[in-house]
Amino acid sequence: xxxxxxxxxxxxxxxxxxxxxxxxxxxxxxxxxxxxxxxxxxxxxxxxxxxxxxxxxxxxxxxxxxxxxxxxxxxxxxxxxxxxxxxxxxxxxxxxxxxxxxxxxxxxxxxxxxxxxxxxxxxxxxxxxxxxxxxxxxxxxxxxxxxxxxxxxxxxxxxxxxxxxxxxxxxxxxxxxxxxxxxxxxxxxxxxxxxxxxxxxxxxxxxxxxxxxxxxxx
Amino acid sequence: xxxxxxxxxxxxxxxxxxxxxxxxxxxxxxxxxxxxxxxxxxxxxxxxxxxxxxxxxxxxxxxxxxxxxxxxxxxxxxxxxxxxxxxxxxxxxxxxxxxxxxxxxxxxxxxxxxxxxxxxxxxxxxxxxxxxxxxxxxxxxxxxxxxxxxxxxxxxxxxxxxxxxxxxxxxxxxxxxxxxxxxxxxxxxxxx
Numbered sequence: 001x002x003x004x005x006x007x008x009x010x011x012x013x014x015x016x017x018x019x020x021x022x023x024x025x026x027x028x029x030x031x032x033x034x035x036x037x038x039x040x041x042x043x044x045x046x047x048x049x050x051x052x053x054x055x056x057x058x059x060x061x062x063x064x065x066x067x068x069x070x071x072x073x074x075x076x077x078x079x080x081x082x083x084x085x086x087x088x089x090x091x092x093x094x095x096x097x098x099x100x101x102x103x104x105x106x107x108x109x110x111x112x113x114x115x116x117x118x119x120x121x122x123x124x125x126x127x128x129x130x131x132x133x134x135x136x137x138x139x140x141x142x143x144x145x146x147x148x149x150x151x152x153x154x155x156x157x158x159x160x161x162x163x164x165x166x167x168x169x170x171x172x173x174x175x176x177x178x179x180x181x182x183x184x185x186x187x188x189x190x191x192x193x194x195x196x197x198x199x200x201x202x203x204x205x206x207x208x209x210x211x212x213x214x215x216x217x218x
Numbered sequence: 219x220x221x222x223x224x225x226x227x228x229x230x231x232x233x234x235x236x237x238x239x240x241x242x243x244x245x246x247x248x249x250x251x252x253x254x255x256x257x258x259x260x261x262x263x264x265x266x267x268x269x270x271x272x273x274x275x276x277x278x279x280x281x282x283x284x285x286x287x288x289x290x291x292x293x294x295x296x297x298x299x300x301x302x303x304x305x306x307x308x309x310x311x312x313x314x315x316x317x318x319x320x321x322x323x324x325x326x327x328x329x330x331x332x333x334x335x336x337x338x339x340x341x342x343x344x345x346x347x348x349x350x351x352x353x354x355x356x357x358x359x360x361x362x363x364x365x366x367x368x369x370x371x372x373x374x375x376x377x378x379x380x381x382x383x384x385x386x387x388x389x390x391x392x393x394x395x396x397x398x399x400x401x402x403x404x405x406x407x408x409x410x
Contacts, residue, residue, distance in 0.1 A: 036247060039240075039244060040241055040244070040334075044239070044240040044241075083298070083327070084295070087294050087298055088291065088295065091295075092291065095288075095290050113341070117289070118330050120290055120294050121332070190237065190239075190401065191394045194390050194391070194393040194394035195391065198388070198389075198390030198394060199387075201387040202382055202383060202387040206382050209382060
């Protein structure tokens with residue numbers, strides 16, 4: 001969690017409709033491309049689309065579950081032990097997600113390895129618990145968790161699709177670019193992760209800047 | 219002995235925690251604007267990594283032998299309280315250092331490098347000594363990556379870059395180049 005991310009929501013968040021609560025995480029406050037939270041899993045598992053999607057969905061599951069329980073117990077948790085309590089709630093859901101994934105998709109579970117339990121240390125989860133779920137009702141907390149999770153999944157899917165397509169010429173393991181494509185191996189290696197996210201951020205900054213210019217001239 | 223040396227070199231450069239394994243990226247991007255803070259945070263992280271390596275070994279050997287599914291929960295609770303204790307000790311005995319580190323000290327809890335160390339140590343079945351060497355290599359590697367990045371970013375302050383790249387875009391491209399440089403060490407041995 002960066003120091004700058006904390007004071008973004010002072011006190012309780014302003015009222016909003018259910019749709020706004022969900023949409024915010026996908027667009028304007030996207031955890032990856034705007035808030036730069038949860039960077040470690042973002043880079044580590046996005047060399048294959050299947051891994052990226054699995055990590056995104058697992059994180060969404062944990063976000064919704066943790067949001068629900070943090071919001072439920074928000075009046076009972078003492079202020080002094082709140083961070084530890086949130087971490088415990090998050091860790092419980094991560095353990096659940098880890099076991100469910102290992103039982104249903106053992107191959108993906110093996111590929112993700114220690115990065116599955118590492119969801120606990122994803123600053124996005126603790127950040128949203130502290131800044132949002134602990135201050136609002138159950139329905140809003142769940143909506144926000146779902147929106148943030150979906151925004152996270154979307155970013156991971158785009159990133160891993162670009163990396164797998166360029167680095168291996170495949171998508172979900174199916175050959176797309178044909179046998180004559182020479183794989184750009186760099187993209188599936190660690191430097192390619194930084195590079196692909198850098199390009200994605202440049203693209204987002206370009207679109208945002210262009211929109212601002214258009215609004216200024218209109 | 220050579221095994222210990224290999225673990226150290228391997229975690230320090232070949233499989234550098236930050237640049238190759240993608241652990242601890244939040245602090246890598248968040249607090250590398252100044253060399254001074256980056257360096258201090260690296261040292262604080264090394265201390266917590268050492269504490270974690272020892273406690274993870276104790277937990278694995280004596281406590282969690284019959285309940286491995288509680289590992290994630292147990293590790294994170296131990297790390298959170300370890301960071302809390304470190305913070306209190308530093309505040310009591312080194313007040314100057316405490317003021318310099320400020321907010322970064324409690325934030326170490328959500329640094330995935332710490333939990334990652336405990337998990338990798340478990341999955342590789344390291345002994346106590348190997349675990350400590352592993353933690354030292356990881357800590358120095360983290361400090362190295364943070365200081366390198368901070369030095370480059372201090373220079374970049376004065377560079378004339380396009381407006382689009384002024385925020386994080388350029389930082390990530392630079393990180394990519396650094397990571398590429400570290401990939402050069404991969405020839406030193408098998409990456410396990």
